[in-house]
Each structure stands twice: as C-alpha cells, then as structure tokens.
Amino acid sequence: MRERREEIMDAAVKLFAHKGYYNTKIADIVNLVGIAKGTFYLYFKSKKELFLSLIKKQRTLIDQGIDIKNIVEESNDLKSFVKILVREAFKIYGSNKDLTIVILRESVSVNEDFVGEFKIMDKERTKRLKSAYSYLKEEGYIELDNDFEFFYYVFVGIIESILLRKLIMNEEEFISEEVINKTSNYIEKALSI
Amino acid sequence: MRERREEIMDAAVKLFAHKGYYNTKIADIVNLVGIAKGTFYLYFKSKKELFLSLIKKQRTLIDQGIDIKNIVEESNDLKSFVKILVREAFKIYGSNKDLTIVILRESVSVNEDFVGEFKIMDKERTKRLKSAYSYLKEEGYIELDNDFEFFYYVFVGIIESILLRKLIMNEEEFISEEVINKTSNYIEKALSI
Amino acid sequence: MRERREEIMDAAVKLFAHKGYYNTKIADIVNLVGIAKGTFYLYFKSKKELFLSLIKKQRTLIDQGIDIKNIVEESNDLKSFVKILVREAFKIYGSNKDLTIVILRESVSVNEDFVGEFKIMDKERTKRLKSAYSYLKEEGYIELDNDFEFFYYVFVGIIESILLRKLIMNEEEFISEEVINKTSNYIEKALSI
Amino acid sequence: MRERREEIMDAAVKLFAHKGYYNTKIADIVNLVGIAKGTFYLYFKSKKELFLSLIKKQRTLIDQGIDIKNIVEESNDLKSFVKILVREAFKIYGSNKDLTIVILRESVSVNEDFVGEFKIMDKERTKRLKSAYSYLKEEGYIELDNDFEFFYYVFVGIIESILLRKLIMNEEEFISEEVINKTSNYIEKALSI
DNA sequence: GATGAATGAGAATTCATTCAT
DNA sequence: AATGAATGAATTCTCATTCAT
Numbered sequence: 001m002r003e004r005r006e007e008i009m010d011a012a013v014k015l016f017a018h019k020g021y022y023n024t025k026i027a028d029i030v031n032l033v034g035i036a037k038g039t040f041y042l043y044f045k046s047k048k049e050l051f052l053s054l055i056k057k058q059r060t061l062i063d064q065g066i067d068i069k070n071i072v073e074e075s076n077d078l079k080s081f082v083k084i085l086v087r088e089a090f091k092i093y094g095s096n097k098d099l100t101i102v103i104l105r106e107s108v109s110v111n112e113d114f115v116g117e118f119k120i121m122d123k124e125r126t127k128r129l130k131s132a133y134s135y136l137k138e139e140g141y142i143e144l145d146n147d148f149e150f151f152y153y154v155f156v157g158i159i160e161s162i163l164l165r166k167l168i169m170n171e172e173e174f175i176s177e178e179v180i181n182k183t184s185n186y187i188e189k190a191l192s193i
Numbered sequence: 194m195r196e197r198r199e200e201i202m203d204a205a206v207k208l209f210a211h212k213g214y215y216n217t218k219i220a221d222i223v224n225l226v227g228i229a230k231g232t233f234y235l236y237f238k239s240k241k242e243l244f245l246s247l248i249k250k251q252r253t254l255i256d257q258g259i260d261i262k263n264i265v266e267e268s269n270d271l272k273s274f275v276k277i278l279v280r281e282a283f284k285i286y287g288s289n290k291d292l293t294i295v296i297l298r299e300s301v302s303v304n305e306d307f308v309g310e311f312k313i314m315d316k317e318r319t320k321r322l323k324s325a326y327s328y329l330k331e332e333g334y335i336e337l338d339n340d341f342e343f344f345y346y347v348f349v350g351i352i353e354s355i356l357l358r359k360l361i362m363n364e365e366e367f368i369s370e371e372v373i374n375k376t377s378n379y380i381e382k383a384l385s386i
Numbered sequence: 387m388r389e390r391r392e393e394i395m396d397a398a399v400k401l402f403a404h405k406g407y408y409n410t411k412i413a414d415i416v417n418l419v420g421i422a423k424g425t426f427y428l429y430f431k432s433k434k435e436l437f438l439s440l441i442k443k444q445r446t447l448i449d450q451g452i453d454i455k456n457i458v459e460e461s462n463d464l465k466s467f468v469k470i471l472v473r474e475a476f477k478i479y480g481s482n483k484d485l486t487i488v489i490l491r492e493s494v495s496v497n498e499d500f501v502g503e504f505k506i507m508d509k510e511r512t513k514r515l516k517s518a519y520s521y522l523k524e525e526g527y528i529e530l531d532n533d534f535e536f537f538y539y540v541f542v543g544i545i546e547s548i549l550l551r552k553l554i555m556n557e558e559e560f561i562s563e564e565v566i567n568k569t570s571n572y573i574e575k576a577l578s579i
Numbered sequence: 580m581r582e583r584r585e586e587i588m589d590a591a592v593k594l595f596a597h598k599g600y601y602n603t604k605i606a607d608i609v610n611l612v613g614i615a616k617g618t619f620y621l622y623f624k625s626k627k628e629l630f631l632s633l634i635k636k637q638r639t640l641i642d643q644g645i646d647i648k649n650i651v652e653e654s655n656d657l658k659s660f661v662k663i664l665v666r667e668a669f670k671i672y673g674s675n676k677d678l679t680i681v682i683l684r685e686s687v688s689v690n691e692d693f694v695g696e697f698k699i700m701d702k703e704r705t706k707r708l709k710s711a712y713s714y715l716k717e718e719g720y721i722e723l724d725n726d727f728e729f730f731y732y733v734f735v736g737i738i739e740s741i742l743l744r745k746l747i748m749n750e751e752e753f754i755s756e757e758v759i760n761k762t763s764n765y766i767e768k769a770l771s772i
Numbered sequence: 773g774a775t776g777a778a779t780g781a782g783a784a785t786t787c788a789t790t791c792a793t
Numbered sequence: 794a795a796t797g798a799a800t801g802a803a804t805t806c807t808c809a810t811t812c813a814t
C-alpha cells in the first residue's frame with residue numbers, strides 16, 4: 001500500500017489544481033482519499049503544512065530534473081541549449097501536471113504563509129537561469145548587452161504562459177516535439193544576437 | 194468628496210493586491226475606508242460583486258487605452274509597432290498598479306464565480322492581439338509560418354512576467370524608456386523573421 | 387391628497403398580505419408608497435407600531451360593522467340570525483381582503499409584541515358572540531346543553547376556514563349569495579336542536 | 580442516548596411553538612440542546628431544512644395515524660364515522676402538541692420556502708377527506724346536495740379552531756371523551772340531513 | 773415635513789482543528 | 794493508527810432605525 005502521506009498529497013494536488021487552495025476543504029481531501037478527518041492530522045499538522053509540502057515536492061522534482069551543467073555539456077550553440085532546456089522543463093512539468101498547475105496558480109497569489117517558500121523556489125530558479133546565462137554569455141551565444149533580468153523574463157514568461165494555458169486546457173500530449181521546437185525557436189530568436 | 198463606491202473599490206484594490214481576495218475581509222475594507230459594515234452593502238451586493246466590478250473596471254481601462262487600429266496607423270514596421278503597443282500597455286497597467294496586480298494574480302486562480310469574467314477578458318485580449326497579428330502578417334512584418342498561438346504566448350508571457358515582478362517589487366518608475374525599449378526589443382526579435 | 391399615514395398603511399397591508407410580516411421590509415413599504423425611509427418614521431414609531439395600527443384598524447372596522455343588537459332585532463329564528471351575521475361578517479372581511487388576510491395569518495403567529503392586541507381582538511369577538519349566544523338561548527333557538535365554548539368553535543372555525551381559503555385563492559366575488567347561504571346553513575344545522 | 584438529530588428537532592419544535600419560526604434563532608436551539616452552533620449544521624443544512632423536516636414529520640405522523648379505510652370499516656353511520664375520525668385526529672395532534680402548534684401556525688403564514696410543503700400537506704388532507712366524503716355519500720349518510728368544498732370547511736374549520744385554542748391554552752388533557760363527543764356532535768349535525 | 777446615506781447589532785453559516793473512544 | 798462527532802472563532806450579510814441636511 002502506498003504511503004498514506006503521499007496518498008493525501010496526491011488527492012490534495014488534484015483538488016487544489018481544479019478548485020484552488022481556498023476552495024478545497026479538508027473535508028474534500030479526506031473524502032477523496034477515503035479516510036477520516038482525524039487521520040489527516042496524523043500526517044499533516046495543518047492544511048498549510050500540506051501545501052508547504054507540495055511546494056517542496058515541486059522544488060525537489062525540478063531540482064532533480066534540471067541540471068544546467070548537463071545541458072551545457074550536451075549543447076554546442078544557443079539553439080541546442082534552449083531546446084534541451086525547454087524539453088527538460090516541459091518533461092518535468094508535463095509529468096506532474098496537477099502539481100504544476102497548483103504551483104503556477106498559487107505562486108502568484110499572496111498567502112503570507114507561503115511567500116517564504118515561493119521565494120526560495122524563485123531563488124533556486126534564478127540561480128539555475130543565472131548559471132545558464134553565464135555559460136551562454138561566456139560562449140558568446142548571446143549578446144553582450146543582454147542583461148540577466150530580461151533573459152529571465154523571456155525564459156520564464158514564455159514558458160509559464162505556455163504551461164498555464166496548455167495545462168489548464170488539459171491537452172493530453174502537449175509536450176509534442178512541435179511544441180518544444182516552436183517554444184525553443186521563439187526563445188532562441190528573442191535571445192540571439 | 195469622492196464617490197463612496199469608488200472609495201470602496203480603491204480600498205479593496207489596495208487590500209486585494211497585498212493580501213489577496215480570500216485574505217481580505219469585508220471588515221478590512223470598511224476599516225480602511227472608515228465606514229460601517231452596513232455601508233459596504235449599500236454599494237455592493239456582496240464581496241463577489243465588488244470583485245466583479247474590479248474586473249470590469251480593468252477591462253474598461255484596457256479597452257479605452259489600447260486601440261490597435263491607432264497603433265497600426267502610427268507604426269511602419271514591426272519594431273515601431275511592438276514598441277508603441279508595449280508603451281501603451283505599460284502606461285495603462287502602470288497607472289493602475291494595484292488593480293493590475295489584483296487581476297494578474299486572481300486571473301490565474303480558480304474561483305468559479307469569476308472564471309466567466311476572466312474568460313471574457315481573455316477573449317477581448319485575444320481579439321486585440323489577433324487584429325495586431327493580422328496586420329503584421331499582411332504587411333509581411335512577421336514570418337509566414339508564425340502561428341497566432343505562439344505569437345500570443347510571446348506577447349502575453351513576456352509582458353505579464355515583467356509586469357508581475359516589477360509591480361510586486363513596487364518599483365516606482367518601472368515604465369522607464371529603457372524598460373520599454375528592452376521589452377519591445379526582445380519581443381520584436383522573437384517575432385521577427 | 388390622501389393622508390400619508392393611510393397611504394403607508396395601505397401599502398403595508400398589501401405587502402404583509404402577500405409576503406407576511408417578517409418578509410416585508412420597511413424598504414419594500416416605502417418603495418411601494420414612493421417615499422423615503424426617513425419619512426416612514428415621521429408617521430410610525432416603528433414597524434411594530436405600524437402593525438399594531440393595522441390590528442386596531444381591523445378591530446374598528448369589525449366594531450363598526452357588526453352590531454349584534456341590530457342583527458337580533460332583524461331576525462326571528464336561528465336561521466335568519468346566522469344568515470345575517472354571516473352576511474355582515476363576509477361583507478366586512480370581503481371589503482378589506484388584504485387586511486383580513488394579514489390579521490388571519492399573523493394572529494395565529496406568535497410575536498410577543500402583538501399577542502396583547504390579538505388578545506383584545508379575541509376578547510371583543512368573544513363578547514360579541516356571547517351576546518349572540520345569550521340571545522339565541524333566551525329565545526330557545528339553540529339547545530340548552532349547547533355550551534358557549536363550542537358555539538364559538540363552530541362559528542369562528544367555519545367562517546375563518548372559508549375566509550382564509552377564499553381570500554388566498556383571491557376569488558373576486560366570494561361573497562356570493564350562494565356562499566352566504568351555504569355557510570349559514572351549515573352553521574345553523576350545527577347549532578340547531 | 581437519543582439521536583442528535585431528533586434532539587435538535589425536539590428543541591426546535593418547542594421553541595418554534597412558543598416563539599414562532601422567525602423569533603427562534605439557531606442560537607436558541609443549540610442552547611436548549613446544549614451543543615455548539617457548528618454541531619447544528621452537522622445535522623441540518625440550514626434553519627429552513629430543519630423546518631422542512633418538521634413539516635415532513637407531521638405529514639408522516641398523520642399519514643400513519645389516520646386511515647380512512649379503517650374508520651370506514653369500523654363505522655356504521657355518520658355519527659360513528661365522525662366520532663372515530665375526530666378521536667383519531669385528536670389523538671395524533673394531542674400527542675405531538677408542540678409540533679401541531681408549529682404547523683397550525685406557520686402553515687397559514689407565507690414563507691415562500693415552505694408553501695410547497697404545506698401545499699402537499701393540504702393535498703393529502705384533501706385526499707383523505709375526499710375519500711371520507713365519497714364513502715359517506717355512497718352510504719347516504721350525508722345530503723346529496725352537500726358539496727365537498729363545504730364538507731371540508733366544516734371539518735377542517737371546526738377541528739383546527741378547537742386544536743389551536745386548546746393547544747395554545749396548553750390544556751393538559753384536552754382530548755377528553757367529552758371534547759371528542761361534543762366536537763363530533765357538532766360536526767355530525769352540520770353535515771347530517 | 774422630507775430625505776436617504778449611514779449605522780451596527782445581530783443572525784446564519786463555514787470549516788480547520790481537536791480529542792475522547 | 795484511525796475515527797468522526799463536536800467545537801467555536803470567524804465571516805458574510807441583513808435591516809430597522811437614526812440624523813444631519
């Protein structure tokens with residue numbers, strides 16, 4: 001039998017993705033899992049803690065899934081770098097659709113209890129993108145006057161925009177080669193000299 | 194004296210922007226305005242109705258502020274077109290910072306009561322961007338194989354990404370000429386042949 | 387121009403009859419009259435006072451409309467007595483339909499503020515019926531063992547039952563000769579030797 | 580321990596009978612039962628639902644308590660029929676005094692939410708009385724020109740009039756043989772040839 | 773007399789959390 | 794470990810009444 005704690009997280013992710021954090025009640029979650037209310041509190045101190053666990057899970061997934069160093073080694077120009085990065089990103093997000101939806105949605109919202117975690121998340125992403133940025137610049141793959149701030153906006157903005165829409169539309173196979181190609185093409189063009 | 198209704202909307206926008214819809218209570222709003230609870234309900238049927246009014250206000254602002262036809266007339270290539278559009282967009286959003294934050298944040302969330310309104314908002318934006326897209330294509334300013342879907346992702350993704358961060362960081366003068374230039378540059382490069 | 391006070395009472399009666407005391411709001415009343423809320427309180431101390439005035443009005447109408455002494459003089463047997471009484475009663479109630487509905491409905495309900503008034507109303511009716519009862523007994527028109535309690539139940543029960551249904555069904559001309567005949571026939575039979 | 584749900588209904592009936600639906604607050608009910616507010620909502624969706632349950636309970640009681648077919652079989656003339664019916668009715672109502680008061684009182688009032696239920700109640704009563712009426716006519720126990728409408732008024736009017744007064748006066752033993760006799764006597768006389 | 777914006781006490785309802793079993 | 798009935802603080806909303814203009 002799967003771990004209770006994970007069962008609960010899975011149910012919660014489904015509900016959060018479809019109804020949002022505030023409209024998902026503990027009652028909904030335990031109903032979906034098929035346990036009693038009290039049981040929930042054996043595994044999570046509170047609804048907040050559950051949510052924090054989800055953020056951490058997403059962090060871990062990305063951490064383990066995206067390794068800039070690896071991508072650097074595999075790529076020999078801006079085009080190939082961006083393409084691999086986009087493919088990796090889509091692969092992770094696409095295999096955790098509901099969790100991705102939850103994070104995308106709630107990360108822009110403003111719950112005092114979660115901002116801390118989301119800031120950490122953002123910091124790590126920034127760190128990853130910064131190392132990518134350094135590499136691309138060193139290699140002369142992107143303009144000298146290209147500053148990191150906008151490098152970040154282009155990457156994050158385009159990818160999140162696509163993710164949000166494709167995931168919410170619930171497109172089964174949105175990580176097609178075509179989408180990866182197009183996405184990386186546009187990003188590459190925006191960033192290239 | 195300013196209209197009560199607007200006073201309430203202003204206070205609500207401030208609070209929604211900082212604490213989110215769910216964490217802002219009617220009590221917070223009336224305290225900020227300095228009125229009694231009952232007074233709130235003279236001007237709004239409910240908290241929901243207040244929020245819907247805010248969405249409509251944003252729609253109106255954008256509707257009146259962005260006129261693709263005008264921009265088309267004033268521009269003679271992709272570069273100038275994008276620049277004017279970006280400038281106009283930033284001007285509107287920048288002069289209604291809190292409202293923009295509220296809409297950006299809550300529009301990705303999933304409140305059954307609001308999805309309808311947000312869908313309308315998205316439809317109108319799509320319509321605007323489609324007419325821009327048609328013009329650019331007719332004039333040969335963008336690639337033939339550029340499809341609207343990604344045209345939309347690039348525009349919306351980059352702009353929203355910038356807005357969200359700049360607004361939340363509360364940068365007083367984020368609509369500098371430099372930001373407009375950079376933003377439009379990246380978008381233009383992404384879209385150009 | 388009609389007296390404001392009466393205008394208000396008329397509007398209130400209409401609303402009370404259709405929606406009941408609790409579901410009729412001061413706002414409804416002033417809207418129907420076409421005056422401001424404050425104006426209402428120039429003529430009535432409170433919603434309660436308005437309602438008490440209505441009860442008193444009904445009392446007055448019945449007081450002035452039903453004169454047992456008169457009916458006694460005009461009748462020469464149980465049949466004629468009951469018939470005249472029923473006719474008079476229906477005439478009064480029928481020409482104040484809404485007010486009658488209001489009183490019939492609210493008199494059985496239990497608002498502490500009104501029980502006093504309704505008790506007075508009941509006392510006066512009891513007094514009227516008692517004098518009728520005395521007369522009928524003296525004349526030997528009703529059985530010796532007929533006690534007043536049931537005499538009262540028969541009269542009040544049958545008439546109220548008919549009134550309630552006919553009024554609520556909103557039968558325009560419910561006070562037809564036929565209804566009067568039937569009603570008095572049944573009552574008479576119930577009471578006769 | 581008695582069922583919570585029934586405990587709540589019992590407390591509510593007492594309060595509704597004494598103070599009416601509108602003057603009885605959820606707070607009153609839970610105080611009388613000795614539970615927290617939230618507990619109320621574990622057993623009833625709302626105050627309305629609680630009231631609807633009470634109406635249905637009364638319907639069930641009457642349904643199970645009065646069987647016209649049975650009464651027909653046990654009786655051999657109008658007198659005996661009416662007497663048995665009156666006795667049965669008084670027995671049911673008398674053993675659920677408060678509930679009867681509540682229903683008698685609120686059924687004449689005009690709450691949009693309850694009219695539906697009260698109409699059903701009235702329909703069932705009409706059906707019962709109609710079958711009684713048919714039987715009595717077939718057997719020649721009541722006049723040929725006696726129409727059902729007035730048959731209904733006599734029965735319902737007299738019985739409700741007695742019930743309302745006796746119950747509100749809170750006469751402990753109002754279902755005495757004497758009251759049954761008198762009541763059925765009057766009704767019988769009113770209806771007989 | 774007339775107004776109607778403002779009031780605020782009070783009511784119904786929700787839901788995360790607890791705890792005795 | 795598991796349960797689920799019970800809790801009550803917190804929240805939204807209502808509406809009779811007031812009072813400055």
